[in-house]
Amino acid sequence: MDNPFTQTNLYGLENQFNSLKVLYDNKKLPNKILFVGEKGLGKFTLSLHLINYILSKGEDNCYDIENLKINENNTSYKLVKNNSSPNLYLIDLLKDKKNIEIDQIRELISFCNKTSLNNKPRFILIDNLELMTLNSNNALLRTLEEPNDNIYFILISNSRKILPTISSRCLKFNINLTQKECLNIFNKITNIHINNLINSELISYYFSTGDLLNLYRFSIDNSIDLSKLSLKELLLKIIDENFYKKESISKNLIYAFIQMYFLKNLNIEINYETYVKIINSIENVKKYNLDIESFFIQLRHQLIND
Numbered sequence: 240m241d242n243p244f245t246q247t248n249l250y251g252l253e254n255q256f257n258s259l260k261v262l263y264d265n266k267k268l269p270n271k272i273l274f275v276g277e278k279g280l281g282k283f284t285l286s287l288h289l290i291n292y293i294l295s296k297g298e299d300n301c302y303d304i305e306n307l308k309i310n311e312n313n314t315s316y317k318l319v320k321n322n323s324s325p326n327l328y329l330i331d332l333l334k335d336k337k338n339i340e341i342d343q344i345r346e347l348i349s350f351c352n353k354t355s356l357n358n359k360p361r362f363i364l365i366d367n368l369e370l371m372t373l374n375s376n377n378a379l380l381r382t383l384e385e386p387n388d389n390i391y392f393i394l395i396s397n398s399r400k401i402l403p404t405i406s407s408r409c410l411k412f413n414i415n416l417t418q419k420e421c422l423n424i425f426n427k428i429t430n431i432h433i434n435n436l437i438n439s440e441l442i443s444y445y446f447s448t449g450d451l452l453n454l455y456r457f458s459i460d461n462s463i464d465l466s467k468l469s470l471k472e473l474l475l476k477i478i479d480e481n482f483y484k485k486e487s488i489s490k491n492l493i494y495a496f497i498q499m500y501f502l503k504n505l506n507i508e509i510n511y512e513t514y515v516k517i518i519n520s521i522e523n524v525k526k527y528n529l530d531i532e533s534f535f536i537q538l539r540h541q542l543i544n545d
Contacts, residue, residue, distance in 0.1 A: 243284040244320050247309040250424040251416055251448070252285045256307060258412075259289050269410040271383055271392045273368075276414030278397040279449020281424070283366055285414075286393045290362050291316050294326055325356045331366040339371040344378040351382065351390055361390045368405075369398035376402055383408050421448045429455060437465045441473060443499055450492055457488035470500050471542060478539045483531065494521050497538065504545065517541075 249256055262268040274282040288302070291309045295301040300310035309316050318324035328350045330343050347363060355361060365371075371379065383392060383405065394409060416424070425433050425448050433442070436455060443450075458465045461482070468476065474496055477483055483493055498521065501514050517538075524534050 243281075243287055246284045246287075246428070247311055247316075248427070249284065249288045249307040250281070250427050251420050252281050252414065253307060255285060255412055255414065256288055256292075260292060260304075263289075263293060268391070270387060270390060271394070271409040273394045273396065273401070273406060273409035273411045274414055275396050275399060275401065275411060277445075277447050279447030279452075280414050280416050280421075281448060282395045282414050283364075286364055286395065287319065289393070290319065290327060290364070294319075294324075294359055326359050326361045327364060328362070329364050329366070332370055337370070339365075339367065339375050341372065341374040341378055344371075344375050344382070348378070348382055351387060355389065363390065363392045364395075365393070366395045368394050368396040369400060376405065380404055380408075416448070418444050418446075421446065421451065424448045425451045425455075428452065435466065438468055438470075440470045441465060441468070441496070443495060445495070450489070450495070453489045453492055457482075457492075460487055470496060470503070471545070474500060475539065475542055478535050478542075483535055490525070494525060497521060500542075513541075 259268065259272070274285065276282055288307065288309060291313065292302040292304075294315035295310070295313050298314055300313040302308075302313075303310060311317075315324065315326070319327050322329070328347060330339060330347060332339055333343070350361075351363070365379075380402070392409075394405070422433055422442075428448070429436070429452075433451065436458070437451070441454070446454075454465065457463070461480075463476070465473070477488070477493055477496075482488055483490065498518065501517050520534055520537075524531055
């Protein structure tokens with residue numbers, strides 16, 4: 240449902256795609272592109288659509304420009320989807336790792352040095368750029384500075400804290416969507432109006448489409464009717480059923496719910512000192528991953544007494 244490799248329709252980023260398409264068609268597309276914006280806005284999906292538009296040229300079932308849609312029968316799409324394309328090299332955070340490490344960049348360099356198996360362009364797609372170590376950044380920078388024949392780099396960052404030396408070498412696109420746009424995209428992807436699925440109290444102004452899809456997936460995986468749960472009820476359910484341990488919902492989404500709850504009650508029942516204490520505790524848990532159990536026990540006590 241929310242896997243970008245299977246998201247054959249492009250929603251909400253039509254202008255960005257068309258700008259990139261025009262540049263490529265006029266042979267002016269830089270070979271280093273940087274997408275920056277909050278996680279869950281569709282930057283990765285946009286990248287895959289641009290890649291398929293370029294790779295599917297001259298193939299059967301090529302990219303559908305009129306509807307901004309990838310044809311599922313296209314050969315290049317199938318290869319990318321199955322992680323077997325000779326024209327795409329993907330770098331992302333590996334399982335159980337906190338950073339993108341230098342060995343991954345070394346493998347990328349090896350890929351770049353190999354002779355192409357066909358005459359099509361090759362793409363290096365790096366997601367979660369902000370999670371690269373200093374050594375990884377330095378190695379990537381050296382690679383970006385080298386001339387690469389028919390190789391395009393697409394870098395994706397969920398943070399605006401990017402090394403200026405890398406940013407300055409790329410055509411940069413700042414990706415932003417309004418809440419209304421995120422809600423509309425969610426409705427199109429799921430074919431269900433969000434108000435029929437999720438209590439409005441659970442929808443933050445700052446949630447991206449990806450956040451909303453994660454929340455929907457959480458409800459499906461755990462057979463929970465989110466349309467009938469208040470924010471407080473959901474938090475208690477997350478704690479009592481140990482969802483925060485199971486990774487069945489994004490931890491960042493859980494912490495966002497906690498902040499939402501205390502912020503909404505700040506001027507009613509919760510004093511400012513308590514609010515700051517909760518927020519600081521969240522930041523410490525997120526940063527150091529310490530004493531999670533104790534944090535959620537205290538949180539449950541606070542919720543019950545409110």
